[in-house]
Amino acid sequence: MKIMSVNAGSSSLKFQLLLMPEEKEIASGIVERIGNKNAEFTLKFNGTKKQQKDLVILDHSVAVDLVINGLLENGIISSLEEINGVGHRVVQGGELFKDSAVIDDEVVLKIASLNDLAPLHNPAHIIGINAFRKALPNVIQVAVFDTVFHQTMPQENFLYATPYEWYEKYGVRKYGAHGTSHQYVSQIAHNRLGKEDSKIIVCHIGNGASISAIRAGKSIDTSMGLTPLEGIPMGTRSGNIDPAVFLLMSQKEGYSLEKTLNELNRASGYLGVSGLSHDSRDIVDAAHAGNHRAQLAIDIQAKRIADYIGSYYVLLEGLDALCFTAGIGENAKEVREAVCKRLEVLGIKLDLEKNNSRGEAEISSDDSKVKVWVIPTNEEVMIARDVIRLGKK
Incomplete structure (x- = not known):
C-alpha cells in the first residue's frame, strides 16, 4: 500500500x-x-x-x-x-x-x-x-x-490565567504543536524503557522547537501554547516574553501590534540575538570562532530548555528518559551538551564521546540516573499510520 x-x-x-x-x-x-x-x-x-x-x-x-x-x-x-x-x-x-x-x-x-x-x-x-x-x-x-497528541493535558496545564471568558468564547488556551513528532519519539522511548508508567521528556529542537512532558505514553504538558510562538527561543521566534513589550514598542518605535508580532515570530530567537542567522550551524560555527552574540544565542536557548526540563521533572515526579530530536536536537552536539550540563543537578550526565555520534544513539554516561537518547523523528510515518488506521474504520 x-x-x-x-x-x-x-x-x-x-x-x-x-x-x-x-x-x-x-x-x-x-x-x-x-x-x-x-x-x-x-x-x-x-x-x-x-x-x-x-x-x-x-x-x-x-x-x-x-x-x-x-x-x-x-x-x-x-x-x-x-x-x-x-x-x-x-x-x-x-x-x-x-x-x-x-x-x-x-x-x-x-x-x-x-x-x-x-x-x-x-x-x-x-x-x-x-x-x-x-x-x-x-x-x-x-x-x-499537530495538536491532537496534546489533548490529554489536564486543564491546569493548558489553561492560561486570563479571564475565563476568553477561553469560553475564543478558545484562548495552550494547544501545543509538533504532536506527531513528540508521539513518535516518545513511543520509541516508552517501548525501550519497558515500563508502563514511563516518565519521558522530548526535546523537539529544530528551527521551530518545543518540549513536552509525557507520562505513560500521554502528553501532560508542552511548551508551545496558543500558537507556536510560546515556549523556548527558536530559529526566529522569541519564545516566552513579557506581553508588555507590545505597548513599549508601540510607544518607542510606533510599531503596530502586527509589526511587533512579526518581529517576535520572524526576527528573534537565534537570528535576533546573534544578528547573524537563524540556522544553528551558522550560530555554532560563529560561536566556535569567538562570536559573543552567537554563543549568547546558544546559551539563552539552552538555559530556557533546561528551565522547562526542570519544571517537567517536578511535574512528572522524576524522569526515566530525556530525548532529543529534529534538526538541531539530532545534529547539534553543542546544543545537547549545553542543555545537559545545566541538568547535572538532576543526575543527568552526558558521555561526551557518545555525544559526538550521528544518528540514533544513547548519549548518557553509564552513571547517569536518566537515559539520554537521540531519536530521529519521523512525522511522515506517523501521518501514514493514521491514514491506514482510519481507512480501516
Missing part, C-alpha cells in the same frame, strides 16, 4: 511517498517558492536527486500536478491508482479535533474556522488539501493534527 504524507506551507509543499505498513520511503521531495516565477521542485528516489529550477508555479494546484507528474514520469508509480491514501499535516486542530479525521467538506470548514489560531499555517494546509482532493478524488484523505 502506498501512502502520501503531505506538509503544505504558505509557499511550499513537502511530501513523502511511503510503502506501508513496511514504513519504507519510496520517494520524497519539496516544491519551494510557490506563487513565484522562480519556484523549485526537488524529487528524491532510489538514491538519486532531481531538481528543476526557475519554474512558474503560481499556486498549490500546479505544485500538486508537478509532484504527481514527477512520480509518473520517473516511473516511481505507473498510475494514480497506486496511491492508496493521502495524509495531510495540519498545525491547529483546536478543541474541535480530538483525533485525526477523514477529510470531507465539513472537516475542511472546521479547519478553516481555526485559521485565527494558526494564521500562517492552517490556510496553507487547506490549499494543499483542496489541491490533492481535486487531483486524487477517489482515495481517502486524512487530516493529522
